[in-house]
Amino acid sequence: MADEQVSLFGEDPAARAAALRKEIEHHSYQYYALDNPTISDAAFDSLMRELRELEAAHPELVDPSSPTQRVGGYVGEQFAPVVHEQRMYSLDNAMDLDELDAWMERTAEACGGTLPPLCCELKIDGSSIALTYEDGVLLRAATRGDGTTGEDVTVNMRTVRDVPLRLREGALAAITPGVDSLELRGEVYMPKKSFELLNAAAVSEGRQPFANPRNAAAGSLRQKDPAITQMRDLSTFMYAIADDRSLEVTGQWELLQWLREAGFHVNPDVKLCETAAEVRAFCEACLERRESLPYEIDGVVVKVNEFARQRAMGFTSRAPRWAIAFKFPPEEKTTLLRDITVQVGRTGALTPVAELEPVVVAGSTVARATLHNLDEVHRKDVRIGDTVIVRKAGDVIPEVLGPVLSLRSPEARVWEMPSLCPSCGSPVVRDEGEVAFRCISIDCPAQALERLLHWASRGALDIDGMGEEIVSRLVESGRLADVADYYSLTEDELASLNMGRVNKEGEPIRLGHTMGKKLVAAIEASKGRSFARVLFGLGIRHVGKTTAELIADAFPSMDALMAAGEDQLAEVHGVGPKMAHGIWLFFRTPDNLPVIDRLRAAGVTMAAETLVPGEEVPQVLAGLTFVLTGTLVNSGMTRDEAGARLKAMGAKVSGSVSKKTSFVVAGESAGSKYDKAVSLGVPVLDEAQLLHLLETGEVPREV
Structure with missing residues (x-):
């Protein structure tokens, strides 16, 4: 049998396996680290196929660092905590060139009056990762987490093709004698084209698309099934080491060269600058090229190059003093304003929403953006049919900056707020001195959905898993009409909830017992939330989280609060006459009282916590x-x-x-x-x- 296997693979199986691994690692390095493939995809696949067949015939030759072991069927306990070798700090931001200049001036002052060499790198808009190699072999991969402790995503990171499972031999000589392990750091990202394909597939399958490539990368990295991560086309750029003393390199520029030599994918757009003018020029050039890059960036990271100077400058409590992130201004695009619709909020406020010709802004497709209120629409002179300028505030929230007047069509229409609520047809009113128009109907279906979502939100009763899709289905089924209805839901009816989609056999997809059980447990847990959170969750007009706490301190039970008069409420610090009237009116609205009674009967907290005599909390922080x-x-x-x-x-x-x-x-x-x-x-x-x-x-x- 042994002789047959030797003849099958042409030589000793162990030697052939070693040769194949070395050849595959070489071509992976050429492809991923150098972006310079030297053989065709078909030839590479042929080498991989031969290695898989050889390892299948000789299981004793399987090595965890083999290219064939990037993904398997095992899904165990995911995301165990991992303590980083050293803290992964955030970066301070420079929002414009003046702030960048100010940082360079401070840096020069800290370095004896002369600006030291600075290493400039693109700021990749992805998810931070820490890779630990022991004796040159990938041991562990962890997310950034809180900077001190991250999540173990080793199984998933092994599927990312440009992550070497073993460091290249030529780079090992630079490891400081006596150092067994290295923690290297970088960014996991999703290329723009891959993001577009992923979202297109999600939409076609009825799933929620990702907001942007950064979220897609982070979500893909944290999949419970590594096979899903493998299909998501993630890539990395590596750029840091936890402890620079682990390598015999003297600075950031030299580290980047070593990372490339070790087999990592290193971004080619880096520059070692000697002057402030060179740094500014690099930042401006990168901003101009931003849109043409195949991946998202949101700025440039500027670092003092020499590690010895970095150590001398040190850190603040959250960021290194020797580095700064020059943030690009929000990306702006033009598109057509097709229409202005109205969204009804949980308090009845009507918000105009711009319905846009879809346009990609800062990595994701924008089709809608809030216009805030009628006054804002008129102030910006935005009209239906206009070509408008769109951006994302903070690269997150879409907003319409205004129209391109030179492109305005004669048919562009001025928009006015409707006199009737688009959700229920009730009259719309606008109180004197307020910008918001409101629907006055407490039975407005749009408000019901928003009130229910608000009650379940994290800041209120925090019913984990009760998201918009599930709440919408429960409302459509007639099972949820007000917040008290949550507490009569059963596991069986949640499990059988029709999610409005069908499987491959054409059968309706149900929520299922696993999710039903989880939601019932979350609903039960929500009963114990604080009285202040209950008040916030009720959605009383003008009452935010801080005000709810002030009210709960002054009136520590629902009964005391419901009995309070407007004058008593107005005496609470932070509660004025207008807010006091709104609170008083809420508890005198007939439709609201039965809901509170049902919440009380369900066991939801109706009073602030009181200490049991003899169990007082020690006042160790008094005076602070x-x-x-x-x-x-x-x-x-x-x-x-x-x-x-x-x-x-x-x-x-x-x-x-x-x-x-x-x-x-x-x-x-x-x-x-x-x-x-x-x-x-x-x-x-x-x-x-x-x-x-x-x-x-x-x-x-x-x-």
């Missing part, structure tokens, strides 16, 4: 003032909930930073409050430090 900014992404808490826990421990929570502030808690995307804290020397806590404080009561001595 906290300010929270940014988004808390790992704790499951909103800023309001974190603030409530701090208050329960005796702290004061403020909305503004001053010299009297004790600590600022900075989550993801912290803004001006973080900057002010740094300028005033106020200590800044990250989310991990906040959680430690809440769990232990230990106030940080040094930050």
